[in-house]
Amino acid sequence: MKTAVIVFPGSNCDRDAHDALLKVTGKAPAMVWHKDGTIPDGTDFVMVPGGFSYGDYLRCGAMAGNSPVISQLKAHAERGGYVLGVCNGFQILCETGLLPGALMRNASLHFVCRPQALKVETANTAFTSAYDGRSEVIIPIAHHDGNYYADNETLDRIEGEGHVAFRYAAGQNPNGSARDIAGILSENGRVLGLMPHPERAIGGHEGGDDGLGMFESLLSAA
Amino acid sequence: MTDTTAILDHLTAEQDEAAGLEHGIKADEWDRLVTRLNRKPNLVELGIYSVMWSEHCSYKSSRRHLSKFPTKNDRVIQGPGENAGVIDIGDGQAAIFKMESHNHPSYIEPYQGAATGVGGILRDVFTMGARPIALVNALRFGSPDHPKTRSLVAGVVAGIGGYGNCVGVPTVAGETQFDEGYNGNILVNAMAVGLADQDKIFYARGATPGNPIFYVGSKTGRDGIHGATMASAEFSEGDEEKRPTVQVGDPFTEKLLIEACLELMATDAIQAIQDMGAAGLTSSSVEMADKGGIGVEMDLDKVPQREEGMTAYEIMLSESQERMLMVLKPGKVDVAKAIFDKYDLDAEVIGVTTDTGHLVLKQFGKVVCDIPVAPLADDAPNYDRPWNEPPKRAPLDIIKYPEPEDYGAVLVQLMSCPDMASKRWVWEQYDRHVMGDTIDSSQSGGDAAIVRIHETNKALAICSDCNPHYVAADPYEGGKAVVAEAYRNLSAVGAIPIAITDNLNFGNPEKPNTMGYIVKAIEGMAEACRKLDFPVVSGNVSLYNETDGVAIPPTPVVGGVGLIEDLSKTATLKGAQPGDALYVIGATEGALGASLYARVILGLKGEEAGAPPPVKLAEEVRLGGFVRSLIQSGLANAVHDVSDGGIACAAAEMAMASACGVKLMPGCQPEDNRADLGFFGEDQGRYLIAANEDQVRAWESEGFLLTELGKFGGDSIVLKTGLDENGKEFSITLSSLREAYEGWLPAYMNSVD
Numbered sequence: 014m015k016t017a018v019i020v021f022p023g024s025n026c027d028r029d030a031h032d033a034l035l036k037v038t039g040k041a042p043a044m045v046w047h048k049d050g051t052i053p054d055g056t057d058f059v060m061v062p063g064g065f066s067y068g069d070y071l072r073c074g075a076m077a078g079n080s081p082v083i084s085q086l087k088a089h090a091e092r093g094g095y096v097l098g099v100c101n102g103f104q105i106l107c108e109t110g111l112l113p114g115a116l117m118r119n120a121s122l123h124f125v126c127r128p129q130a131l132k133v134e135t136a137n138t139a140f141t142s143a144y145d146g147r148s149e150v151i152i153p154i155a156h157h158d159g160n161y162y163a164d165n166e167t168l169d170r171i172e173g174e175g176h177v178a179f180r181y182a183a184g185q186n187p188n189g190s191a192r193d194i195a196g197i198l199s200e201n202g203r204v205l206g207l208m209p210h211p212e213r214a215i216g217g218h219e220g221g222d223d224g225l226g227m228f229e230s231l232l233s234a235a
Numbered sequence: 236m237t238d239t240t241a242i243l244d245h246l247t248a249e250q251d252e253a254a255g256l257e258h259g260i261k262a263d264e265w266d267r268l269v270t271r272l273n274r275k276p277n278l279v280e281l282g283i284y285s286v287m288w289s290e291h292c293s294y295k296s297s298r299r300h301l302s303k304f305p306t307k308n309d310r311v312i313q314g315p316g317e318n319a320g321v322i323d324i325g326d327g328q329a330a331i332f333k334m335e336s337h338n339h340p341s342y343i344e345p346y347q348g349a350a351t352g353v354g355g356i357l358r359d360v361f362t363m364g365a366r367p368i369a370l371v372n373a374l375r376f377g378s379p380d381h382p383k384t385r386s387l388v389a390g391v392v393a394g395i396g397g398y399g400n401c402v403g404v405p406t407v408a409g410e411t412q413f414d415e416g417y418n419g420n421i422l423v424n425a426m427a428v429g430l431a432d433q434d435k436i437f438y439a440r441g442a443t444p445g446n447p448i449f450y451v452g453s454k455t456g457r458d459g460i461h462g463a464t465m466a467s468a469e470f471s472e473g474d475e476e477k478r479p480t481v482q483v484g485d486p487f488t489e490k491l492l493i494e495a496c497l498e499l500m501a502t503d504a505i506q507a508i509q510d511m512g513a514a515g516l517t518s519s520s521v522e523m524a525d526k527g528g529i530g531v532e533m534d535l536d537k538v539p540q541r542e543e544g545m546t547a548y549e550i551m552l553s554e555s556q557e558r559m560l561m562v563l564k565p566g567k568v569d570v571a572k573a574i575f576d577k578y579d580l581d582a583e584v585i586g587v588t589t590d591t592g593h594l595v596l597k598q599f600g601k602v603v604c605d606i607p608v609a610p611l612a613d614d615a616p617n618y619d620r621p622w623n624e625p626p627k628r629a630p631l632d633i634i635k636y637p638e639p640e641d642y643g644a645v646l647v648q649l650m651s652c653p654d655m656a657s658k659r660w661v662w663e664q665y666d667r668h669v670m671g672d673t674i675d676s677s678q679s680g681g682d683a684a685i686v687r688i689h690e691t692n693k694a695l696a697i698c699s700d701c702n703p704h705y706v707a708a709d710p711y712e713g714g715k716a717v718v719a720e721a722y723r724n725l726s727a728v729g730a731i732p733i734a735i736t737d738n739l740n741f742g743n744p745e746k747p748n749t750m751g752y753i754v755k756a757i758e759g760m761a762e763a764c765r766k767l768d769f770p771v772v773s774g775n776v777s778l779y780n781e782t783d784g785v786a787i788p789p790t791p792v793v794g795g796v797g798l799i800e801d802l803s804k805t806a807t808l809k810g811a812q813p814g815d816a817l818y819v820i821g822a823t824e825g826a827l828g829a830s831l832y833a834r835v836i837l838g839l840k841g842e843e844a845g846a847p848p849p850v851k852l853a854e855e856v857r858l859g860g861f862v863r864s865l866i867q868s869g870l871a872n873a874v875h876d877v878s879d880g881g882i883a884c885a886a887a888e889m890a891m892a893s894a895c896g897v898k899l900m901p902g903c904q905p906e907d908n909r910a911d912l913g914f915f916g917e918d919q920g921r922y923l924i925a926a927n928e929d930q931v932r933a934w935e936s937e938g939f940l941l942t943e944l945g946k947f948g949g950d951s952i953v954l955k956t957g958l959d960e961n962g963k964e965f966s967i968t969l970s971s972l973r974e975a976y977e978g979w980l981p982a983y984m985n986s987v988d
Contacts, residue, residue: 022579123664
């Protein structure tokens with residue numbers, strides 16, 4: 014599988030994304046600088062990493078969503094390429110319109126970093142097939158703006174189409190997210206945005222290893 | 236249109252002694268200045284002298300005492316004197332670390348004060364070529380009842396998180412305590428640890444004449460002018476109005492600055508580098524000139540400026556954040572500019588190094604400052620302040636106080652008191668996991684954080700410690716205890732303790748009583764550093780922590796760093812298994828003086844709380860080695876240092892972290908059979924260990940005092956006050972203890988007065 018990681022000014026999970034992809038695929042991803050970088054031809058999977066692109070000084074992801082590299086990202090998605098946006102990456106994907114809805118400030122108004130129990134809504138996706146038979150995984154979160162919002166019609170639609178990939182485990186919603194949504198898929202199921210950080214749960218550290226399944230799923234899909 | 240003539244006249248006007256006083260230059264210092272300069276200074280020069288000779292920059296009250304610290308061992312590459320300390324961690328790599336205070340700014344404007352504290356300490360570390368890999372903070376607030384405390388906690392925590400989370404460096408450990416002694420003067424001490432290759436370490440020294448002086452980072456504004464001078468004076472009521480002297484942090488720019496500097500450092504372009512911290516462009520240029528034995532000439536019109544019409548005085552004294560100054564090697568300007576351009580950061584050549592030994596500054600084409608560098612740095616005052624021997628406290632006579640009736644209730648009260656209660660509300664606001672190398676953090680409540688060295692099987696153990704109650708009770712023994720606890724905390728996770736950074740927070744050194752605590756605490760700490768082979772490699776002194784004449788409790792905080800050679804050989808407090816025996820290693824005599832129990836349960840303050848426990852340093856070395864050998868050999872399931880609240884509190888922490896109950900007896904049986912001494916005594920040099928029978932059988936414990944206190948199992952903590960039928964049992968379920976322990980801080984922060 015050929016992979017790439019987009020790097021914005023203020024991205025800070027780009028190295029973690031690199032390491033996770035290297036560990037799972039055995040090959041280093043292309044690191045694509047937002048301003049003048051190119052997503053290499055033949056890339057199967059692009060990761061939009063977490064961090065504070067442009068300091069999140071305007072609205073999280075808003076400025077990155079208008080960066081030069083975004084047109085390439087959209088073209089990749091339109092070709093049916095896989096995209097995973099984590100945390101700030103999820104916010105950016107919502108800003109670009111690749112995913113519906115928006116991420117508002119956490120209901121607590123505090124940044125929150127903790128191991129988070131997630132309900133795997135479906136194992137029938139390119140991102141979750143390795144979780145088949147597991148109803149719950151624990152993946153760390155770390156964000157200030159993870160409170161997913163969309164209007165009811167949109168929420169009904171993405172739920173109805175099976176495009177909610179992960180929810181926060183019952184009673185453990187950390188940010189006030191609508192219908193406990195932690196991660197959603199695009200209509201073609203090939204773009205996933207989620208607040209928890211699978212790249213921080215690849216084994217051998219405090220984040221555990223439940224995130225590996227997401228990359229392994231992709232490896233078998235691509 | 237700027238009237239340059241009027242500005243130049245203003246800047247170059249000769250100053251007098253009264254102007255010196257306004258700048259915090261005292262009469263004797265004024266005489267010294269005029270003598271060294273051979274004339275009176277102009278306004279720019281006076282401003283520069285005032286910050287360079289401020290307590291904050293010159294350490295004029297503490298320098299002669301700081302020299303008592305040992306600063307070397309086999310692993311020290313760079314001790315105090317550079318931006319941060321550097322230690323050898325093997326395989327050609329180095330750990331670079333320092334702790335620094337941002338106390339005054341954080342009290343005035345908690346969010347920005349704390350945020351810029353984090354920014355400043357990060358710059359100290361990446362200035363030297365290190366990628367920052369961990370942040371730690373030590374916070375001390377006033378009494379929870381004080382009307383300002385809640386908002387200060389909220390602001391400081393948000394500020395630390397806001398900065399550290401954005402730059403993408405994990406905040407892995409810390410401490411948060413409360414005491415009325417900090418009501419008017421909180422402490423915010425931040426520590427950063429970085430990782431570098433030993434052949435790519437950058438210093439402030441090494442600049443030679445004839446090379447470009449390169450300014451990078453944010454533009455210079457009018458913020459923070461005279462911050463260093465503010466940090467060198469006492470507070471009084473209404474000082475919140477000094478808010479404009481607090482700088483505003485921009486972590487996004489810092490993140491870009493880290494990446495750009497590290498990228499430039501990978502090329503061979505930098506001759507010397509210094510971040511612009513306190514006293515900004517002044518101290519960074521003077522430090523590099525002084526350490527290189529050279530002069531500096533700068534054209535201030537070339538300094539990137541945020542506002543129009545700034546004067547040389549303002550430019551030189553601005554403490555705008557996220558700026559660096561470097562001396563480039565010949566022919567490297569284009570390489571450097573291209574890198575900073577990639578990150579959209581300002582980068583300008585603003586001057587040149589010279590062989591004159593003078594600091595020469597020009598604005599609007601005219602010289603506005605021409606002073607020799609050496610007197611600024613080397614001839615700063617170095618006082619031998621008079622000091623009084625701190626009074627000795629009588630030992631606590633526990634017999635005067637009744638034994639508690641319900642030990643379970645005492646345990647709950649201790650574990651949920653402000654100092655001991657879970658700080659989850661704090662550390663959940665910090666990103667602890669970015670960079671992917673956090674093996675153990677505040678999340679497990681352990682003795683030290685464990686941070687893997689990227690792409691290796693090694694790790695650094697990092698902790699911060701200070702028990703100000705001991706230091707107040709006996710600065711010498713208390714100073715020893717601070718260092719010894721850091722040594723134990725690192726040993727308890729299986730790390731070899733290597734070195735410390737210190738952050739000495741005290742009151743006004745011009746008062747002989749306060750100065751006495753400074754002197755004795757340093758001497759005690761130095762003694763411990765020597766005996767434990769645990770030298771000081773960097774640090775910071777924060778004096779004048781007083782409000783309306785009342786000093787804070789003496790609070791010398793240390794940040795310890797140790798090395799774990801093999802990540803498969805570590806221990807934490809959370810591995811205890813049902814059926815494991817609970818052992819205490821080290822002698823328990825029931826030292827309750829200055830203890831948590833004396834303060835919280837007996838309600839004793841100051842003098843009446845008695846003398847702190849003595850620290851036996853040779854014993855610490857022996858015990859630390861033994862504990863590390865157990866961990867190395869896999870002969871312990873969980874290890875925990877015994878500190879505040881004694882054995883009972885330490886065991887409760889292990890039980891909660893391991894999700895396994897424990898039944899235990901006190902660590903000693905004194906003549907009168909009081910169990911509080913054994914449960915809550917804070918005798919130093921002790922560790923709790925959870926181990927199974929096979930492990931215990933393999934211990935080579937000859938010569939070590941080991942006492943089996945009880946066994947893990949069940950879902951309650953059971954305190955049994957004595958052997959057999961003499962002992963009463965007090966039981967408290969883990970869930971109810973956890974509720975009290977976890978509940979205090981969120982309830983406090985969410986309540987409304």
